[in-house]
Amino acid sequence: MSNGIANFIQWVMTMPTDNDARTATYSPGLDGVLAGETALCHVDEGEGGLRYRGYAVSDLAGRARFEEVAYLLFFGKLPTRSELQDFTTQFAAGCMLPGPVEAFLGVVPPGAHPMDILRTSVSLLGMADPDASDCSHDANLRKAIRLMGQIPLVIATAYRLINGKAPVRPQADLSFAENILYLLTDRRDGETTKAMAQVLDVSLTLYAEHEFNASTFSARVTASTMTDMHSAITSAIGTLKGPLHGGANEAVAEMFCEIETAERAEQWVRESLAKKQRIMGFGHRVLKKGDSRSAIIQQHAESLGRICYDHRWYEIAATIDRVVQQEKGLYPNLDFYTAVAYLLMGIPRELYTPVFVCSRITGWCAHVIEQQDHNRLIRPRALYTGPAAREYLPFDLRS
Numbered sequence: 001m002s003n004g005i006a007n008f009i010q011w012v013m014t015m016p017t018d019n020d021a022r023t024a025t026y027s028p029g030l031d032g033v034l035a036g037e038t039a040l041c042h043v044d045e046g047e048g049g050l051r052y053r054g055y056a057v058s059d060l061a062g063r064a065r066f067e068e069v070a071y072l073l074f075f076g077k078l079p080t081r082s083e084l085q086d087f088t089t090q091f092a093a094g095c096m097l098p099g100p101v102e103a104f105l106g107v108v109p110p111g112a113h114p115m116d117i118l119r120t121s122v123s124l125l126g127m128a129d130p131d132a133s134d135c136s137h138d139a140n141l142r143k144a145i146r147l148m149g150q151i152p153l154v155i156a157t158a159y160r161l162i163n164g165k166a167p168v169r170p171q172a173d174l175s176f177a178e179n180i181l182y183l184l185t186d187r188r189d190g191e192t193t194k195a196m197a198q199v200l201d202v203s204l205t206l207y208a209e210h211e212f213n214a215s216t217f218s219a220r221v222t223a224s225t226m227t228d229m230h231s232a233i234t235s236a237i238g239t240l241k242g243p244l245h246g247g248a249n250e251a252v253a254e255m256f257c258e259i260e261t262a263e264r265a266e267q268w269v270r271e272s273l274a275k276k277q278r279i280m281g282f283g284h285r286v287l288k289k290g291d292s293r294s295a296i297i298q299q300h301a302e303s304l305g306r307i308c309y310d311h312r313w314y315e316i317a318a319t320i321d322r323v324v325q326q327e328k329g330l331y332p333n334l335d336f337y338t339a340v341a342y343l344l345m346g347i348p349r350e351l352y353t354p355v356f357v358c359s360r361i362t363g364w365c366a367h368v369i370e371q372q373d374h375n376r377l378i379r380p381r382a383l384y385t386g387p388a389a390r391e392y393l394p395f396d397l398r399s
């Protein structure tokens, strides 16, 4: 046999076949699967903790303003003072809602969940965006910066209109976190407000990015078809909404409010565990030994409780935490103590997951940019579990 024919046979034998999907390793829920590459963030369960582009999140939270973290995710470096100034000027300029979005916010169906309103609004924002279908690096960056400014405004405007309040504009002298607090709670001045805004800033930094979590992965899958950024973000918002993902922070606060007092917490959680119910804000697909972000926000939530002279939510949370660790060996994730902090700030409960979006929009957009800059369509295989091959039968022969 000539070398040419032998090489041809070898090549044919290594060609992918339909059977590859059966023999490839299969992991339900893609647990532990490396599904792509990223230079944005490294999730390490050990000493390293979580890092954004090499920087430990424990160093960034509370020291860098959230705007610096957003810049880091978008541009790959921490900004100088003047770069940060330019950046904040840019997204402040983009803090406007096009007419069709304002009109939509005025007619949303009563009782609509703010995450649904946000999902539809981002879709509408895409139709009005001057760079809508341009997937170049620079156009994607411009859209990311605009979305960062527009999303808090959508959330606040929708919430205020639904509750019969006049919309307010972000204030030029306030930081990103201060503006969110102002837009959602009317708080602007005073020492307590300042402390709340600092904790909110920390929580935004902690929420900004977490590699291939479900919503980011859905954004990347969508972006990998080279569709537009707003389509990818719309996918991500729909994915984040679920209680197993971003919706957990709202679900945690609901649980705290149902429990009401620290005295009732232990019995409540034991009964729930006995009924095999999941305790919201515990567990993580990747972080089985604990979530380093949780310890950071826990500390801030506790000290905010002291500043506000309100220990109730923290005490309920600490009791649940103790019992769940004891009984299930599960640790709190970022959503758990964040709910304590947001309750203290007076942020309306149904806006907790939208506030998560105000932060995670930076990670999502950075991933969309990274995906489209080095694109390969994401298209895995499925393990077929249906019937064996069978013949089509005409009606008369079917039983």
Ligand SMILES: CC(C)(COP(=O)(O)OP(=O)(O)OC[C@H]1O[C@@H](n2cnc3c(N)ncnc32)[C@H](O)[C@@H]1OP(=O)(O)O)[C@@H](O)C(=O)NCCC(=O)NCCS
Pocket (backbone or CB within 6 Å): 029, 243, 244, 245, 246, 248, 277, 278, 279, 280, 281, 282, 283, 284, 285, 286, 328, 330, 333, 334, 335
């Ligand atoms: C996040 C989450 C979906 C990760 O799940 P996962 O890695 O796929 O783990 P599984 O869903 O397979 O659960 C494994 C076991 O732990 C239990 N478990 C996981 N999270 C639990 C929780 N929050 N409360 C009680 N039990 C929990 C499951 O019931 C399961 O027990 P079993 O083996 O006896 O059936 C899961 O921990 C959860 O539902 N948490 C609550 C929601 C939440 O806080 N989401 C935010 C995540 S950041």
